[in-house]
Structures are given as C-alpha cells and as structure tokens.
Amino acid sequence: AQLQESGPGLVKPSQTLSLTCAVSGDSITSPGYYWSWIRQPPGEDLEWLGYIAYSGSVYYSPVFSSRVSISRDTSKNQFTLRLFAVTPEGTAVYYCARVHVDQTPSLRSHASKTTGRWGQGTQVTVSS
Numbered sequence: 375a376q377l378q379e380s381g382p383g384l385v386k387p388s389q390t391l392s393l394t395c396a397v398s399g400d401s402i403t404s405p406g407y408y409w410s411w412i413r414q415p416p417g418e419d420l421e422w423l424g425y426i427a428y429s430g431s432v433y434y435s436p437v438f439s440s441r442v443s444i445s446r447d448t449s450k451n452q453f454t455l456r457l458f459a460v461t462p463e464g465t466a467v468y469y470c471a472r473v474h475v476d477q478t479p480s481l482r483s484h485a486s487k488t489t490g491r492w493g494q495g496t497q498v499t500v501s502s
Contacts, residue, residue: 375400377470377493384499385464391457391498395470402451403428406475411444411455412485413466414495420469420485425478426453435482460500467495 381393395409402409410425424434426444434442438457446453457464473481473490481489 375472375491377472377491379468379470379493379496381468381496381498383497384501385460386502387461387500388459391455391460391464391500393455393468393470393496393498394452395454395493396450396452397472398451400472401448402426402446402453403448408473408475408478408481409446409453410471410473410481410490411442412469412471412481412492413464414469415463415466420487421466422482422485423455423457425473425481427475462500464500465498467497469493469495 376398378396385391408425408427411423412420414420422435423438424444426432432444441458443456471490471492477489
C-alpha cells in the first residue's frame with residue numbers, strides 16, 4: 375500500500391485543519407487494517423491522534439478526542455482528519471499510516487514509523 379497526505383501547509387489559529395490521506399495499492403475496507411493519523415511537533419515525539427477501522431469504526435486518542443474527527447470516503451479510497459480550533463501548538467508534520475489490528479496497542483502507546491506503512495508526511499504550520 376502507498377499513502378499520500380494532502381492539505382494546506384498553513385492554517386490560522388482557531389480554524390479547522392483538514393487533511394486527506396489518499397490510499398493506493400490497498401483498500402481502506404481491507405479486513406484487519408486500521409487507518410491512522412499521527413503527528414510530530416518540532417523536537418517532540420510522535421503523537422497518535424486516532425484511526426478509522428476497516429469496518430468504519432473510529433477511535434480517538436483521549437488527548438485529542440474533543441477536537442478531532444476522522445472520516446472516510448470508500449468510493450475514493452481515502453480518509454480525512456479534521457482538527458478543530460487549532461492553536462500554534464498544532465504545528466507539526468502530520469502522517470497517515472496503515473497498521474494491522476495487532477499493531478494498534480503499540481501505535482497508541484508509542485507511535486513509531488516502524489509500525490505499519492506510513493505516508494511521507496506533510497508539514498502544517500499554525501500561525502496568523
């Protein structure tokens with residue numbers, strides 16, 4: 375599978391950040407796989423934001439659950455992240471990734487690019 379993130383590189387504070395992950399070489403409805411969003415702020419560790427399962431069920435990190443939404447478009451084989459009311463602390467490289475259900479505990483506790491298949495990432499800056 376190949377994953378490619380796209381979206382605006384610059385977002386103003388208080389706005390909604392919207393990113394899309396286009397998937398090729400696999401279907402986002404493939405049984406057993408979870409389609410994830412992770413970010414890495416400058417100088418910090420990777421942070422898991424949430425994922426949408428092959429079934430369509432969605433799971434969010436408790437840290438972000440009040441401000442994040444993940445959805446999918448199966449006809450386009452892509453999934454979307456929305457992060458509401460962003461602040462400058464939302465400046466980060468945002469990644470989408472495919473992980474197997476067996477890998478989800480590891481992803482939630484300590485995200486690593488060695489877990490699953492990742493896109494190349496897209497830089498998002500939150501600034502007025």
